[in-house]
Amino acid sequence: MARAQRSLFGEILDWMLAPLLLLWPMSVALTWLVAQGIANKPFDRELGETARTLSKHVAIHRLNVDQRGTAAVFTLPPQAADVLHADESDEIYYQVLGLRGEWLSGDKALPVPLVDEKTVHGEIRFRDDVVRGEEVRIAFMWVDLPGRGEQTGPLIQVAETKNKRSQLATEIIKGVMLPQFVILPLAVLLVWLALTRGIAPLNELQQRIRKRDSGDLSPIDEGEAPEEVAPLVGAINDLLARLDQSMRTQKHFLADAAHQLKTPLAGLRTQAELAQREVERGQGRPEATSAITASLAHIARSSQNAAHMVNQLLSMARAENQGPSALQDWVDLTDLAVEVVRDMVPKAMESRIDLGYEGNDLGNPPATHALRVRGSAVLLRELLRNLVDNALKYTPALGTVTVRVLNDPFGRVVVVQVEDSGPGIPVQEREQVFQPFYRALGTQVDGSGLGLAIVREIAAQHEADLTLTDAHPSGADRRPLGTGALFTLRFQAQLAAEVAGNLA
Numbered sequence: 001m002a003r004a005q006r007s008l009f010g011e012i013l014d015w016m017l018a019p020l021l022l023l024w025p026m027s028v029a030l031t032w033l034v035a036q037g038i039a040n041k042p043f044d045r046e047l048g049e050t051a052r053t054l055s056k057h058v059a060i061h062r063l064n065v066d067q068r069g070t071a072a073v074f075t076l077p078p079q080a081a082d083v084l085h086a087d088e089s090d091e092i093y094y095q096v097l098g099l100r101g102e103w104l105s106g107d108k109a110l111p112v113p114l115v116d117e118k119t120v121h122g123e124i125r126f127r128d129d130v131v132r133g134e135e136v137r138i139a140f141m142w143v144d145l146p147g148r149g150e151q152t153g154p155l156i157q158v159a160e161t162k163n164k165r166s167q168l169a170t171e172i173i174k175g176v177m178l179p180q181f182v183i184l185p186l187a188v189l190l191v192w193l194a195l196t197r198g199i200a201p202l203n204e205l206q207q208r209i210r211k212r213d214s215g216d217l218s219p220i221d222e223g224e225a226p227e228e229v230a231p232l233v234g235a236i237n238d239l240l241a242r243l244d245q246s247m248r249t250q251k252h253f254l255a256d257a258a259h260q261l262k263t264p265l266a267g268l269r270t271q272a273e274l275a276q277r278e279v280e281r282g283q284g285r286p287e288a289t290s291a292i293t294a295s296l297a298h299i300a301r302s303s304q305n306a307a308h309m310v311n312q313l314l315s316m317a318r319a320e321n322q323g324p325s326a327l328q329d330w331v332d333l334t335d336l337a338v339e340v341v342r343d344m345v346p347k348a349m350e351s352r353i354d355l356g357y358e359g360n361d362l363g364n365p366p367a368t369h370a371l372r373v374r375g376s377a378v379l380l381r382e383l384l385r386n387l388v389d390n391a392l393k394y395t396p397a398l399g400t401v402t403v404r405v406l407n408d409p410f411g412r413v414v415v416v417q418v419e420d421s422g423p424g425i426p427v428q429e430r431e432q433v434f435q436p437f438y439r440a441l442g443t444q445v446d447g448s449g450l451g452l453a454i455v456r457e458i459a460a461q462h463e464a465d466l467t468l469t470d471a472h473p474s475g476a477d478r479r480p481l482g483t484g485a486l487f488t489l490r491f492q493a494q495l496a497a498e499v500a501g502n503l504a
Contacts, residue, residue: 090164093106141155208220373414466489
């Protein structure tokens, strides 16, 4: 399934708005907590003052004349009772407990707080609790009475429902959050406008590229692109330069191919016309038959050369268009070389050339030393065939052509060599012979001039190192024939046992 196209504008907008929309509810929650704290402070202060006021009405009385016992006494003045019931928004409850926790006054439903070790007499404390199913805020204290020391004094508790607090917290939240409902959409709009303006240069760059002629491969002006996009424009310019070079090469290649095909096709037409004239003019004469036979032989030779050139052109195109996925097979170059040598023996015998193979055991190298090359068996076979075919063409009769495959298991390298005893290739021409349609000077050999170009292309596809040297630099042992040419390729390889292990 095709991957959905991504929008840069949408993605940036998402990354900017998503945190904003995520932080907004967090802001609401934090505002609520802060509002609760702010709303509690003034009412807690008032509730605490009420508890202190009630604590002033607690006193200690002796139980008998022997003064062996005391008890707390609480007396609530009428005006204080009126204050406790003056609030119209909330219910206020109070409770007073004696020295031993006995009830002295107030509402018995108020829960008693836990006494901890850090209890300080006379200190107002606050807690939240529930009374008769309603949430309340309670201020409580243990009264500090003279002569009691560290003993627990009477307990005073004043509870208030939370209606006023909730109303105040709601008002605070409204005051803070309502403006945000206006600010948030405005912020989204501003972000959208900023992004639209920010990517406008990209749209302008796109329009300039779209308006270009299909044949215009000139570089894009990086100065007109935003700084952040300059590396992308530079990469596009590099691609355009390589594409321009590739198109120039292809045009030159096609022009050369057309020129090279023109010669055999013209020869075919000429010889066909000559044969036709001889047929019309000869009427069975022996000399006419001989001329017709020569023309037909020339036609056969020219058609063979044209077919060979077309095959070479197809091989060149196939080598250039192979993708990485086609170069993933494990190939044994020893078996491949032996197969190519066997196929080329008839041609070598026809030219009276000694064609042989040297190197690894034929088809059965030691398992510990056997190396495999990753690549395409079809292309590597084409490479070897072109090297051997080139050697056979330029080696005179009674000469030798040797194919070698040598393994270096420690260096993980397979070396392939094709050596001939021909005239050799001058140093100044060794780079040019790998160019399409180039033929070494001073030779009368028929050929397309594509064989070594195909060899270099396939070697580059397989990341092999290709070198050309003299086979016999001194020429002492092959003086009648020449220095010869030695083509050497070095392939990175892997042990066959490791290959088998990876495949398993």
